[in-house]
Amino acid sequence: MKFTIDRIDHVVLTCSDIGLTADWYERVLGMEREEFGADKRIALRFGAQKLNLHQVGSDVGPQAAKAQASALDICFITALGMEDVVSHLAEQDVAVVEGPAPKIGALGAMRSVYCRDPDGNLVEISSYLEG
Template identity: 55%
Template sequence: MRFTVDRLDHLVLTVRDRDISASWYQRVLGMEIEEYGRNNRVALSFGGQKLNLRPEGSEGWTTAEAARPGVSDLCFVTAIASDDVVRHLESCGVQVVEGPVARLGALGPTTSVYCLDPDRNLVEIASYQG
């Protein structure tokens, strides 16, 4: 039997300030904030996935050896056109780092817009419709 994985369930981001990061992802990307587990852990849900926010230096997490804020590149897919993404980011006071630019996603060609989250992780917002 060959072992394969089916899908990505969640990612964990190490953040400087959990509340600031949660608020940013909710306000800018429309994710839902949910508390779970012990110690008031916070996750951001979207579609069938979630993003767990791990405060830097917090105890009780099994995590990568060098986990720290600002070292991730993330790509999220949206159903709206990239020009609309740019307008939305600007209306939220978020600077566009690059884009719209043509890229290749998991399902084929995309148009992507890039920005930075509060910890300076690179956030790509990709649209398969242009």
């Protein structure tokens, strides 16, 4: 039997301020906040995945050997066109770092816009509709 991976279930995002980060991802990317576990940890749901939020310096364990804020580059796929994404980011006072620009994703050609979350993580928002 060959070992294979099917998909990503969740990604852990280490942040300097969980509330600020959760608010940003809810407001800018439309994710849904949820609490889970006995210690009421915070996660952000989108589609069939989620981001679990960890506070810098917390001892959640196990975690990355050098868990820190601002160390993530992540790409999210949207069904919207990039002009709509750029307009939405402007309405939310989020600066575009780059784009719209042609890129290559896991499924081929796409167009992307880049911005930064409150910790400075690079957030890529992409669409295969405009590939």
